[in-house]
Amino acid sequence: MTSYMPPSERVWWKTPIGRDEVLWIGIALVWCLVMFFMMPYWHIYGKQNLSNEAYQTNAIQFQAKVDAMVAAHQVREEAHIPVVRPPAGSDVYMLGRLWQWYPILELEKGQSYRLHLSSMDWQHGFSLQPVNINLQVVPGYEMVLTVEPDQAGEYSVVCNEYCGIGHHMMLGKIYVTEN
Amino acid sequence: MARFRICPDSGFYFDRSAESLIKVNAVAAAVSLLFAGIMALGVILTRWQDVHLLPADRFYQALTLHGINALIFWIIFFEIAILYFASSTLLRCRLAAPRWAWLGFVLMVAGAVLNNIAVLRGRSSVMMTSYAPMQAEPSFYLGLIVFAVGALIGCFVFLGTLVIARDEKTYEGSIPLVTFGALTACIIAVFTIASGAIILIPTWLWSIGYINHIDAAMYRLIWWGLGHSSQQINVAAHVSVWYLIAGVLFGARPMSEKVSRTAFLLYILFLQLASAHHILVDPGISSEWKVFNTSYAMYLAVLASMIHGLTVPGSVEVAQRRKGLTKGMFEWLRKAPWGNPVFSGFFLSLVIFGFIGGITGVVMGTEQINLIIHNTIYVPAHFHATVAVGTTLAFMALTYLLIPVLFRRELFLPGIAKLQPYVFSAGMTLMILFMLGAGTLGVSRRHWDMAFTGSLLSFEYPGTAYVMMAVAGIGGVLGVVGGAMYLVVTVGSLLFGRKKDPEAGLLQSFGFPMSSGRYGVARAEPLPMAPRLSVEEHGSAGFEAPGTFVLAMTLLVAFVIYYFVNWDYLSSVWPLR
Numbered sequence: 001m002t003s004y005m006p007p008s009e010r011v012w013w014k015t016p017i018g019r020d021e022v023l024w025i026g027i028a029l030v031w032c033l034v035m036f037f038m039m040p041y042w043h044i045y046g047k048q049n050l051s052n053e054a055y056q057t058n059a060i061q062f063q064a065k066v067d068a069m070v071a072a073h074q075v076r077e078e079a080h081i082p083v084v085r086p087p088a089g090s091d092v093y094m095l096g097r098l099w100q101w102y103p104i105l106e107l108e109k110g111q112s113y114r115l116h117l118s119s120m121d122w123q124h125g126f127s128l129q130p131v132n133i134n135l136q137v138v139p140g141y142e143m144v145l146t147v148e149p150d151q152a153g154e155y156s157v158v159c160n161e162y163c164g165i166g167h168h169m170m171l172g173k174i175y176v177t178e179n
Numbered sequence: 180m181a182r183f184r185i186c187p188d189s190g191f192y193f194d195r196s197a198e199s200l201i202k203v204n205a206v207a208a209a210v211s212l213l214f215a216g217i218m219a220l221g222v223i224l225t226r227w228q229d230v231h232l233l234p235a236d237r238f239y240q241a242l243t244l245h246g247i248n249a250l251i252f253w254i255i256f257f258e259i260a261i262l263y264f265a266s267s268t269l270l271r272c273r274l275a276a277p278r279w280a281w282l283g284f285v286l287m288v289a290g291a292v293l294n295n296i297a298v299l300r301g302r303s304s305v306m307m308t309s310y311a312p313m314q315a316e317p318s319f320y321l322g323l324i325v326f327a328v329g330a331l332i333g334c335f336v337f338l339g340t341l342v343i344a345r346d347e348k349t350y351e352g353s354i355p356l357v358t359f360g361a362l363t364a365c366i367i368a369v370f371t372i373a374s375g376a377i378i379l380i381p382t383w384l385w386s387i388g389y390i391n392h393i394d395a396a397m398y399r400l401i402w403w404g405l406g407h408s409s410q411q412i413n414v415a416a417h418v419s420v421w422y423l424i425a426g427v428l429f430g431a432r433p434m435s436e437k438v439s440r441t442a443f444l445l446y447i448l449f450l451q452l453a454s455a456h457h458i459l460v461d462p463g464i465s466s467e468w469k470v471f472n473t474s475y476a477m478y479l480a481v482l483a484s485m486i487h488g489l490t491v492p493g494s495v496e497v498a499q500r501r502k503g504l505t506k507g508m509f510e511w512l513r514k515a516p517w518g519n520p521v522f523s524g525f526f527l528s529l530v531i532f533g534f535i536g537g538i539t540g541v542v543m544g545t546e547q548i549n550l551i552i553h554n555t556i557y558v559p560a561h562f563h564a565t566v567a568v569g570t571t572l573a574f575m576a577l578t579y580l581l582i583p584v585l586f587r588r589e590l591f592l593p594g595i596a597k598l599q600p601y602v603f604s605a606g607m608t609l610m611i612l613f614m615l616g617a618g619t620l621g622v623s624r625r626h627w628d629m630a631f632t633g634s635l636l637s638f639e640y641p642g643t644a645y646v647m648m649a650v651a652g653i654g655g656v657l658g659v660v661g662g663a664m665y666l667v668v669t670v671g672s673l674l675f676g677r678k679k680d681p682e683a684g685l686l687q688s689f690g691f692p693m694s695s696g697r698y699g700v701a702r703a704e705p706l707p708m709a710p711r712l713s714v715e716e717h718g719s720a721g722f723e724a725p726g727t728f729v730l731a732m733t734l735l736v737a738f739v740i741y742y743f744v745n746w747d748y749l750s751s752v753w754p755l756r
Contacts, residue, residue: 002426003433003494004269005709006352012436020722021438021489024731028485031735032478035742039470039546042746047754048547054462079635100635112754117462122313123395125554125623129638131752132621134553136461138395139312143462148754156638158631160554160623162306164313165235168628171636 050135053144059120062142066093070103078104078173088179091116091144094157094172096124096137098164101157101172108179112148125161128174134160149176182273183700184693188679189427189584195698196277197267201260201585203284203690204333205578208256209669211248211291212571216662218245219655223610226556227652228629228645235627239304242625244295246307250566251326251409252291257574258364258416259287259333264581265361265419266340271703272349275339279332286329294322306625308406311382311393320383327372327379334365334372350706356433356440357426360419363443368412370451374404399458407454413566414484415446417528417573421491424525424576428516431498432709434490434723442490445483452476456544460553469546481541488533489731492526493724500724508726524576524600531604532569535611536561538738548745551752554625556648557618560611567658568607572600575665582672587683591671595664603661609654617647619748 009015043049069092074082083104086092088111095102097120107113117126119139126135135143149155157172183192221241224232233241267274274280296318297303303315341362344350354362378401384390422439425431433439455472458464492512499511516522539561543552552558579596582588590596622629622644629640629648673688682693692698722728 002430002709003422004355004357004426005706006350006355007436008432008709008711009436010352010708012353013440015435015437017435017438018723020493020724020728021435021486024489024728025438025482025486027732027735028482031485031739032474032482035541035545036470036474036478038746039474042547043466046547046750047756048550048749048752049466049756050460050547050550051756052465056463081635123310127554127621127623128753129621130641132551132555132619133752133755134460134550134555136399136458136553138399138462140394141396141462146756150753156636158621158623158626158638160626161310162239162625165239166633167239168235168626168631169634171631171634171638173636 051143051145055142055144056140057118057142058140062093062095062116062118063120065116066095066102069093074103075106083175086113089113094126095120096126096159096170097121099159099166099170101126101159101170104173104175106175106177107149109149109152109176110179112146114144115147116142116144118142122163123161124159124163124170127158127160129156129158131155136161149174152176152178182698183271183703184698185700186584191268191584192271192700192703193585194267194273195692196280197263197274198585199690199692200274200277200280200284201263201268202688204256204260204263205581206673206689207284207288207291208253208260208574209666211252211256212662213666214295215245215249215253216659216666218242218248219662220659221245223652223655223659225627227649227655229649230652231628236301236304238627239306239625240298240301243298243304243306247294247298249571250307251323254413254566254570254574255326255330255409256287258368258412259283259330261416261420261577262333262337262361262365263340265358266337266344269355269358269706270340270344270350271706272340272344272347275336275343280336283329283332283336286332287326288329290322290324290326290329292322293318293325297322308402309382310402311385311395311398314386317383317386320379320386324376324379324383327375330368331372334368337361337365348705349703352708356436357419357423359440360415360422360443363446364412364415364419366447367408367415367450371405371408371412374401374408378402378405396461396463399461403454403457404451407457408451410562410566411446411450411480413570414450415443417532417570418443418487418491420573420577421487421525421529422494424521424573424580425491425495425498427580428519428522429495429498431494432712434493434497438486439490442483442486445479449476449480449483453480453544456549459544459546459549466546473544473546477541477544481537484533484537485731488529488537488734489724489727491529492730493727496724496727508729511726518597520579520596520600521576524572524579527600527604528569528572528576531564531572531608533734534737535608536564536569538734538741539615540565541738542742542745545745548749550755551745551749552618554623555618556614556622556624559624560614560618563607563614564611568604568611572604575603576600578665578669582669582676583679586673586676586688587680588672588676588678588688591668591674591676596668599661599664599668602664603658606654606657606659606661610651610658611654613647613651613654617644617651620644620647622648
C-alpha cells in the first residue's frame with residue numbers, strides 16, 4: 001500500500017487529484033510565470049542587462065586593439081601596467097591573460113563606455129569588485145558590453161575562473177573619476 | 180533454480196546477483212565518499228583564511244579530487260546501486276545480464292581509479308569542469324570516459340530488468356512510483372552520458388594530439404549538458420529515495436500517482452535545457468536563448484520540484500493522519516521518529532534541499548541576477564545544499580535502511596547513527612549560509628587566496644567576508660565530522676555490526692553471495708498492486724495534508740521575498756547594456 005508498490009488503481013491516471021495538490025500546483029505555476037515575466041520585464045525597464053554583442057577573435061587580433069588603445073590614451077603607469085584614460089563614450093579594451101588583467105582603465109563617472117573583453121590564453125572570470133558584476137571571459141571570443149560607472153572610486157577586477165597556479169594573483173584595476 | 184532470498188524483516192526479494200552488485204556499488208560509493216571527504220577537509224581549511232592550510236598547487240589538486248569524487252563517483256556508484264534495487268528488488272525480478280552489470284562495475288572502478296591517479300600525479304588539477312583550453316593528462320579524460328561507459332552499461336541493465344519484469348509479469352499493473360522515479364533518473368543519465376561522450380571524447384583526442392583545437396565556448400555549452408544534467412540524475416534519484424523511505428517507514432502512498440509521475444515526466448522533458456543557466460554571462464549566446472532555456476524550460480522543472488516538495492511530505496502526513504495523529508497542523512510531524520536516522524536524514528535532506536538549494540538555484544539561474552552571482556562562492560554554496568545535503572543525505576538515510584535489509588547486519592554504534600544526520604546537516608547548513616553571504620560580497624569560488632598575496636595590485640574584501648569564510652570553515656569541518664560519522668557507522672556495520680543472519684560474514688559485506696541455500700525461492704510471488712483504501716477524510720478544510728500545505732506556503736513566501744531582494748540588489752550595480 002505504498003509508493004514502492006504498483007498503484008492501487010490500474011487506471012491510475014484517471015483518479016481524482018486532492019484539493020491541496022491542485023491548489024499548490026496552481027500557485028506554483030503562477031509563481032513560475034511571474035519569474036518568467038521578470039526577465040523580459042527587466043530587459044525593457046531594468047538597467048542591468050548583459051549585451052548580446054560578441055565576436056569571434058583571436059589573441060593576436062585582440063592584443064592589437066588593446067595595444068592601439070594603450071598607445072593612444074596612456075596617462076601613466078602603475079606597477080608596470082599602463083593606466084589608460086580613453087575618451088568618454090569610446091571603445092575600451094581589457095584583456096585577461098596568465099595572470100593579469102591588462103591594462104588599467106580610468107573612466108569617468110556617469111559616462112558610458114563600450115567595454116571589450118577577451119582572453120589571450122585560458123578562460124578567465126571578470127569579477128568587478130566591490131560592485132560584484134561577474135562575466136565569463138572566453139578565449140577566441142570578444143564580448144562587448146556598455147558600462148556606465150555610477151560612482152567614483154577605485155575598483156578591482158578579480159579573476160574568478162580558475163586559471164592555474166597563479167590564479168589568486170590575477171587582479172586588475174578600474175578607476176572611476178568625478179567629471 | 181535458486182535465485183531469490185526474502186528478507187525476513189522487510190519482505191524484499193533479493194536476486195542473488197543483484198544483491199552482490201548493489202553491495203559492491205554501494206561500497207565503491209562509500210570509498211569515493213571517504214576520499215571526497217578527506218579532500219573536502221583540505222579545501223575548507225584552506226578557504227578558511229586564518230588557517231589557510233594547503234599551498235596553492237595542493238589546494239587546486241584537492242579541489243579537483245573533491246569535486247570529481249563527490250559529485251561523480253560517490254553519487255553515480257550509489258545511483259547504480261539504486262537502479263538495481265529499484266528494478267530487481269522492488270519488482271521481484273531477476274537482474275538482466277548480470278555479467279554485463281559486472282563489466283559495467285569493473286569499468287566504472289577502472290575509470291575512477293584512472294582519473295584519480297591522473298589528478299594525484301599533479302598535472303591534471305583542472306577542476307571537475309576541466310574547461311578547455313586548460314589541459315589535463317589524457318588519462319584524466321579517458322578515466323571519465325571509461326567510467327561513463329560503465330555507468331551506461333548499468334543503465335541498460337536497469338532498463339533490461341524492467342523489460343524482463345514486464346515480460347515475466349513479476350508485478351501487477353504499472354511499475355511502482357519509486358521505480359518510475361528511478362527510470363526517470365536512468366533516462367536522464369543516458370542523455371547526460373551522451374553529452375559527456377560528445378565533448379569528452381574530442382577533448383581526450385585533443386589531449387593526445389589528434390585534434391588541434393577545442394573551442395572554449397562550445398566546450399562550455401556541451402560540457403554543461405553533462406555537468407548539470409548529471410545533477411538532475413541526482414534529483415530524480417533522491418526524490419525516488421524520499422518516496423521509498425516515506426513508503427517503508429510510514430506505509431505512505433503517493434497522494435496522487437498522476438501528479439507525482441507527471442512531475443517526474445517534467446524532469447525528463449525540461450531539466451536538460453536548464454543546463455543553460457551555467458552560461459548566462461558567456462559571450463556569444465543571445466538573451467532570447469537564455470531566457471527560453473532558463474524560464475520556459477527550467478521553470479517547468481522547478482514546478483516539478485515544487486510539486487514533489489508538497490507530495491513527498493504530504494504523503495507522510497496523510498499516512499500519519501490515518502494512524503490517528505490528527506491533532507492540529509503538525510502532530511504528524513512532531514510525533515515522527517526523529518531518533519531514527521532514516522527518517523531524520525530523509526526529512527532534513529528534503530527541507531534543506533527545498534528551502535536553501537531550490538530557492539538559491541532558481542534565483543541564480545535568472546538571466547540578469549546571474550551577473551551578481553556567477554562564479555562567486557555563492558555557486559558552490561547552492562550546490563552543496565542540493566547535492567551534499569539533498570542527494571548525499573538522502574543516500575545516507577537510505578544506507579541506514581539498507582544495512583539490516585541488504586547486508587543483514589545491525590547498525591554499528593547506533594547512537595552515532597542517530598546523531599549523524601543532525602551533525603552533518605547542521606555543519607553543512609552553517610557552511611552553506613555563510614558561503615552564500617560571502618558570495619554576495621563577491622568572494623570568488625575556486626580561489627586559493629582571498630588576500631591575493633603576490634599580486635602586483637591589491638584588493639581587499641571587507642572584513643565581514645573574512646568572518647563569513649571563517650564561519651563557513653567551522654561549518655565545513657562540522658560537515659566533514661558528520662560525513663566521517665556516516666562512514667564509521669556504515670563501514671563499522673559491515674565489519675563489526677551484529678549479524679542478523681549467521682551467513683552474513685565479512686566477504687558477504689563486500690559482495691559475495693551467501694550459500695545457495697539462502698536463495699531458495701526460484702520464482703517470486705508477483706508483486707501485487709497496492710491495496711485500495713477506503714475514502715476517508717483525515718485532514719481539515721477538505722485538505723488531505725494541511726500541515727504540509729502550510730510548510731509549502733512558507734517555502735513560497737521565503738522564495739518570493741528572497742527572489743525580489745536579489746532583484747533589488749541587482750538594481751544597485753553599475754548600469755550595463
